[in-house]
Amino acid sequence: MKGCVIVASIASRKSVAIAKSIKSLLDYNVVGVAHTKHPHLFSVVFDKKYLFEVPRDSEKWPKLVACVAHREGCEVVVPVDFIDFAMLSKYAKLLNELGATIAAPRYEDIALASDRVKISDALRHVAEFPKQRFIRSSAGAEAIYSLSPPLVVKGLGDASNPSFHLGYETTINEIHKRAPCIVQEYVEGIARGYYALSYNGNPIIEFTHQRIVEYLPIGGASLVAKGPVEDPELYALGRRILRELRWSGVIMVETRYSDEYGKHYVLELNPKFWGSVDLSVTLGYHFPALLVVAYVHGAEKARELAERLAVRRGEFTWVLDGLRYVVKIPSAWFFMVKKAFSNPLHSDAHVLDVSKNLVQLIKAFNRIDRESQLWALYLESAKSELRYWVKRFKQFLSTGSKAVIFDLDATLVRLPVAWHQVRSRLESLGLVLRWESINRALARLWVSDVNSYHKLSTVLEEEELRALEKLSESSLLVPRSFIERLAKHSRICIATKQSVKVAEEVLKRLGVRGYVSAVIGRDSGIGPIKIGLYRKCVELMGASEALVLDDNAEYIVEAYREGFTPMLASDNVYRIARSLRLGIPAGPTKMLVKAVLHGLGLGSLR
Structure with a gap:
């Protein structure tokens, strides 16, 4: 007779992947229990489905799940969302009395891991967190003046609903609405996660991922993601946390990675299945199935099975869930569509789950108006924060001693360097590690091995100079006349991670060297860190x-904290929308310089 597993609640985008994992690896029937109407009630993945329209934070929910487990003779209950993990673990005794095991950590452990205040204190010596303040009431709002904007206000619950602020005034206004809450310094960087199924602090299986597209450009659940990320520092961070907490169960460590400083900042812990569980399951990392094995047969059996899994690298696209971008940034959704068509088995448009797909599409189209309203609020918030930047810009315009600092590649010019080939050469020479960027290698070697740093810089210079043969007039991203006009109002400096020789040659060939007062490069004796340049x-x-x-964007945020007036140069609408939400202008360099010239022209009339 087949075993039986309850998955609850299946009214979550994660539930199909959880069920697929269990059914593909184990001889189990999967019974789904939903707390509300949802497209997954039409999925063929579940052998049976139940719907109980009750709040999951009430005691009715675990009792109803327990009754279904007893009725169906299911030996294990697998929670899906945080509220499922919390409530079902809280009522674990009831489930046990009815013959079922809840595959979740102890309720006390879940409570600690999800407490953003206590967990940062508990793990401060093994992990780096953003600088933050716990605001118990609006009366304590002045504590945020020890933080440096941009700032993030977060709630204390699982759904933190972060808001982003470039100044103190709007931050305090948000605190008055939401206290008690947490205020953190915003961390710009690459969104990465470490996942683990662990027993007593020892991982049974691990996975890492990197987000490519998120629910909102400023952050949120994955809509396109890839993994595993091979950076050993991310694995080391996750393992330190597991050991410190002596964790048993599944958990995700959500981080932002600073490529400039090589640090993973822990944003929060998620003692639950993560929103991108589809990615790991699709690539052969069967966390849900191994979770069931661990709770039924023990951790060693689960570890033995984990060692036999055929795993691989890849991506996953939530193209149906991503339909929300049609009214936000259509190009982002077409990017998802292209990826989904190129590899349909790695998308949430499951080819054999037609009814579920159809209902999910209908639901997505019905949400279009709501998504439009949310996007309007996003843009309104961006506009509200922009005033802080405008204040700085006015100070810049009014001062007599001003400077405009340009990055070189991808800002002032487009260098025709085949970076992928260059990186391969550097890796073969042992100058760049397999998992790191050229930028990270430069920063790492500058502080650890100066001789290797100079060797890396020399090889890079050879490749960059060779590529200049392909440099053309179209490589200049700003009209020469704009640069000439700008130089009449302000001194211009180039701060680049290219060498000074390369930068000078580029500027000469494009006929703009005479407008530039100084060039600072990676070989100017102060290292490659951009804020130093x-x-x-x-x-x-x-x-x-x-x-x-x-x-x-990471350099731009650091520049703002330093007191400069930054602008993000990009023609990518998604990246532009991300920067704008912080209140920092963004767009193609030509457009940004034109706006600066307009401001300088007005300034000269006053």
């Missing part, structure tokens, strides 16, 4: 105010 520009220019244009 900006500071050197300001020092050489003797400027009291500086405007920075760069194509890297």
Whole structure:
């Protein structure tokens, strides 16, 4: 007779992947229990389905799930969302009395891991968290002045509903609405996660992922993701946390990775199945099935099975869930469609689950108006934060000693360098590690091995100079006349991770060197860290105010914290929308420089 597993609640995008994993690896029937009407009630993956329209935070929910488990003779209950893990673990005794096991950590452990205040204190010595303040009531709002904007206000529950602020005033207004809450310094970087099924602090199976597209450009659940990420530092971080908590069960460590400093900042722990569980399951990392095995047959059996899994690397696209982008950034959704068509088995448009797909599409189209309203609120919030940047921009315009700092590649010019080939050469020379970027290698070697740093810089320079043979007039991303006009109002400095020789040659060939007062590169004796290059520009220019244009959002955020007036150079609408939500202008370099010239023209009339 087949075993039986309850999955609850299946009214979640994660539930199909959980059921598929269990059915593909184990000889079990999967019974789905939903708390509300949902497209997954039409999925062929579940052998039986139940619907109980009750709040999951009430005691009715675990009792109803327990009754279904007893009725169907199911030995294991697998929770899906955080509220399922919390409530079902809280009522674990009831489930046990009815002959079922809840495949979840202890309720006390879930409560600690999900407490954003206590967990950061508990793990501070093994993990790096963003600088934050717990605001118990609006009376304590002044504590945020020890933080440096941009700031993020988060709720204390599982759904933190973060809001983003470029200034203190809007942050305090949000605190008045939401206290008690947490205020963190915003961390720009790459969204990465570490997943584990662990027993007593020892991982049974691990996986890492990187988000490519999120629910909103500023953050949220994955809509396109890839994995595993091979960075050993991310695995080491996750394992330290598991050991410290002596964790048993599934967990996700959500991080933002700073490529400039090589740090993974822990944003929060999720003691539940993660929103991108489809990705790991599709690639052969069967966390749900192994979770069942661990609770039925023990951790060692689960570990033995994990070692036999055929795993691979890849991507997953939630193209149906991503339909919300049709009214936000259509190009982002077409990007998802293209990926889904290129590999339909790695998308949520499950080819054999036609009824579920159809109902999900209908539901998505019915949400279009709601998504339009939410997007309007997103843009309104962006507009509200922009005023802080405008205030700085006015200071820049009014000062007599000003400097405009340009990054070079992808900001002022488009260098015709085949970076993928260059990186392969550097890796073969042992100068770049397999999992790191060229930028990370430069920063790492600057502080650990200066001789290798200079060797890396020399090889890069050879490749960059060779590529300049393909440089053309179209490589310049700003009209030469714009640069000429800008130089009449402000001194111009180039702060680049190219060498000075390469930058000088590029500027000469494109006929703009005469408008640039100084060039600072990775070989200027101060290293490759971008904020240091900006500071050197300001020092050489003797400027009291500086405007920075760069194509890297991490550098732009750091520039704002340094007191500069930054702008993100990009022609990618998704990246532009992300920057705008923080209140920092973004767009193609030509458009940004045109706006600066307009401002300078108005400033000269006053």
